[in-house]
Amino acid sequence: MSQTKPALNQRIIPFGKVPQLSARDVAYATADRRLAPFYKYPVSLAAFEAVMRDKSKETTNRKVLVEVLQEQYEGLAPSAATKNHIQALAQTGTFTVTTAHQPSLFTGPLYYIYKIASTINLARQLAAAYPENHFVPVFILGGEDHDFQEINHLQLFGNTISWQQEKGGSVGQLPLHGLQQALTAVEEVLGGSPKAEELKGMLHNALSGKSRYIEVARHLTHQLFDTYGLVILDPSHPKLKRELAPYIKEEIFNQPSKALVEAAVRGLEAAGFSEQAYPREINFFYLGDGFRERIVEADGHYVVLNQDIKWGKEALEQEIERHPERFSPNVVMRPVYQELILPNLAYIGGGGELAYWLERKAQFEHFGINFPMLVRRNSVLFIDNGTAKRIGKIGLQAEDLFGDIEQLIKDYVKAHTENELSLSEEKEALQALFKAVEAKAEDVDPTLVKAAAAEGARQLNSLAQLEGKLMRAEKQRHDTAINQMRTLKDKLFPGNGLQERSDNFMMFYLKYGRGFFEALIDQLDPFQEGFLVLEDA
Incomplete structure (x- = not known):
C-alpha cells in the first residue's frame, strides 16, 4: 500500500473566528474560566502527572480487559505495535488515552479519522514526556447505539451513499443485509486507480466472513490504523459488562445521575451555557433480539418500553447479575462505563461530546471513578493543491471562506471595483432633508408630520433598492470570480457546514494513499489551540 506522506502547510485559525463552532465549544477550547468548575484537569502535557497519580x-480489571481485547483481535492479525499495546495493558504502569465513535458506514465523516489521529498523536507525546510509563491509544466502537439513520450513510465526492436495511436494535449487532449494495455504490464512485483498488480491497476484507456490522467496522478501522498501534475496543462484551453490574444496580435502583447531572446543567446555564444531554431517572436501555429500549419504573415494576418485559426489584437484580450484557448505558452513563473498564487518562472528543462530559464531573465523583482530562480533538479543513491554487488566484485566503458567502462576495466586489457602490452619504443627506421637512410640517400643520416621515421612508427605501441594483450590476462584471467563490465554498463547506462533518476519508486516500494518515498523525497535535487548515504544499 502507498506510504508517501504529503508535505502540508499548516495554518491556525483562532476558534473564535470559526462561526460553525458552538459558543460552548469555543469556550472550552480557549479555557474560558466560566467552565473551570466543570472539569478536573487543565489540558496540558504537564497535567498528566496528576492524572496518572489519581487514576x-x-x-481497573486489567486481566479482563486484556482477555477481551485478545478475543476481539482473533483473526485480525494485529501488528507488533498493537500486540505490544494490548499486552502492556496488563501492567500497572500502562495507561490509555481514548476516543470513541459510532460505527459509521465505512467510517462516515472525516472527524471519525481525525479523532483517531489526534489520539495517536497524544499517546506519542505522552510516551516521549513520560518514558517510564506506557501509553495506549484506544478507539471505542459505540455499537450499542440504535439510531441507524445516524450511521448508515457517507458522503463521497458529493454523492450520498446509504445502507438500507429493516432490522432494528443496536447498530453493531445488525446483520449485513444490503451492505454489499452500499459497497458496490462506493466502488462505482471510487473508479479504478491503484489507490482505489487498495480501498476496495480493504472494504472487501472488512466484509468478508462477517455476520454482524460491528465486526465490519472494527476490521476496516483496524486495517487503516493497526500500523500505528491503535487498539480498538467493542465495550459490549459480557466480561466487561460484568464490571459494570454494581453500577447498573446503583443507577437503576437509586437513580443518582439525574439529580447530579441536572445540578451541573443548572450551573452551566448560570454560566451562560445550555443543556447538552437530558438525564433520565434510569439511564439504561435493555437489549434484546432486534431491539434496544429504555427501562422505566412504573407501578412498582421496572418495565422495558415497547416490549412485554417487566420485573420486580429482586427479579431485576437477578437479571443484572445473570446477564449484565443486556443492559446498555445511554449517553449519561456511557462515560462512566468507559472510564470504569479502562486505565484511562484522557478522553479526546469533539465540541459536542465534551459538552456533555462537562455535565458529568459530580456524577463521576458519586461513582468513585476518576474524571479524565477532556481534550478537544483537532478540527481540520484539508485543502488539496489544486483547490489552494484556485483560492489564491482570486486573492482569497482559506479562512475567508468560513464566513457567509454572500457577505464575502459583497466584500470582494467592493474591494475590486473602481466605482462607488455605497449610497450611505446620500442616505444620510436624504434623512437630514426629510427631518427638515418634518420640522417645517410641524410648524405649519402637525398632522402633516406623519405624511412627511412616510415619504422620507419611501425615498430611503428607493435608495436602498438602487444601491442593491448597483451591487448586482457590479457583480456581473465579476461573474467568473464569484462563481469560483461559490464553487470553492460548496466544495470545502458542504451544505455550508464543516468539511470534517461531511466528507469521507476515501476522497483523500485516492490521492495520498496511506500517507494521508501519516500526515494527519504528525499534524494533529491536540494541544494546539485553533482550527487547523492543512494545505497540500
Whole structure:
C-alpha cells in the first residue's frame, strides 16, 4: 500500500473566528474560566502527572480487559505495535488515552479519522514526556447505539451513499443485509486507480466472513490504523459488562445521575451555557433480539418500553447479575462505563461530546471513578493543491471562506471595483432633508408630520433598492470570480457546514494513499489551540 506522506502547510485559525463552532465549544477550547468548575484537569502535557497519580488509585480489571481485547483481535492479525499495546495493558504502569465513535458506514465523516489521529498523536507525546510509563491509544466502537439513520450513510465526492436495511436494535449487532449494495455504490464512485483498488480491497476484507456490522467496522478501522498501534475496543462484551453490574444496580435502583447531572446543567446555564444531554431517572436501555429500549419504573415494576418485559426489584437484580450484557448505558452513563473498564487518562472528543462530559464531573465523583482530562480533538479543513491554487488566484485566503458567502462576495466586489457602490452619504443627506421637512410640517400643520416621515421612508427605501441594483450590476462584471467563490465554498463547506462533518476519508486516500494518515498523525497535535487548515504544499 502507498506510504508517501504529503508535505502540508499548516495554518491556525483562532476558534473564535470559526462561526460553525458552538459558543460552548469555543469556550472550552480557549479555557474560558466560566467552565473551570466543570472539569478536573487543565489540558496540558504537564497535567498528566496528576492524572496518572489519581487514576492509579483505582483498580481497573486489567486481566479482563486484556482477555477481551485478545478475543476481539482473533483473526485480525494485529501488528507488533498493537500486540505490544494490548499486552502492556496488563501492567500497572500502562495507561490509555481514548476516543470513541459510532460505527459509521465505512467510517462516515472525516472527524471519525481525525479523532483517531489526534489520539495517536497524544499517546506519542505522552510516551516521549513520560518514558517510564506506557501509553495506549484506544478507539471505542459505540455499537450499542440504535439510531441507524445516524450511521448508515457517507458522503463521497458529493454523492450520498446509504445502507438500507429493516432490522432494528443496536447498530453493531445488525446483520449485513444490503451492505454489499452500499459497497458496490462506493466502488462505482471510487473508479479504478491503484489507490482505489487498495480501498476496495480493504472494504472487501472488512466484509468478508462477517455476520454482524460491528465486526465490519472494527476490521476496516483496524486495517487503516493497526500500523500505528491503535487498539480498538467493542465495550459490549459480557466480561466487561460484568464490571459494570454494581453500577447498573446503583443507577437503576437509586437513580443518582439525574439529580447530579441536572445540578451541573443548572450551573452551566448560570454560566451562560445550555443543556447538552437530558438525564433520565434510569439511564439504561435493555437489549434484546432486534431491539434496544429504555427501562422505566412504573407501578412498582421496572418495565422495558415497547416490549412485554417487566420485573420486580429482586427479579431485576437477578437479571443484572445473570446477564449484565443486556443492559446498555445511554449517553449519561456511557462515560462512566468507559472510564470504569479502562486505565484511562484522557478522553479526546469533539465540541459536542465534551459538552456533555462537562455535565458529568459530580456524577463521576458519586461513582468513585476518576474524571479524565477532556481534550478537544483537532478540527481540520484539508485543502488539496489544486483547490489552494484556485483560492489564491482570486486573492482569497482559506479562512475567508468560513464566513457567509454572500457577505464575502459583497466584500470582494467592493474591494475590486473602481466605482462607488455605497449610497450611505446620500442616505444620510436624504434623512437630514426629510427631518427638515418634518420640522417645517410641524410648524405649519402637525398632522402633516406623519405624511412627511412616510415619504422620507419611501425615498430611503428607493435608495436602498438602487444601491442593491448597483451591487448586482457590479457583480456581473465579476461573474467568473464569484462563481469560483461559490464553487470553492460548496466544495470545502458542504451544505455550508464543516468539511470534517461531511466528507469521507476515501476522497483523500485516492490521492495520498496511506500517507494521508501519516500526515494527519504528525499534524494533529491536540494541544494546539485553533482550527487547523492543512494545505497540500
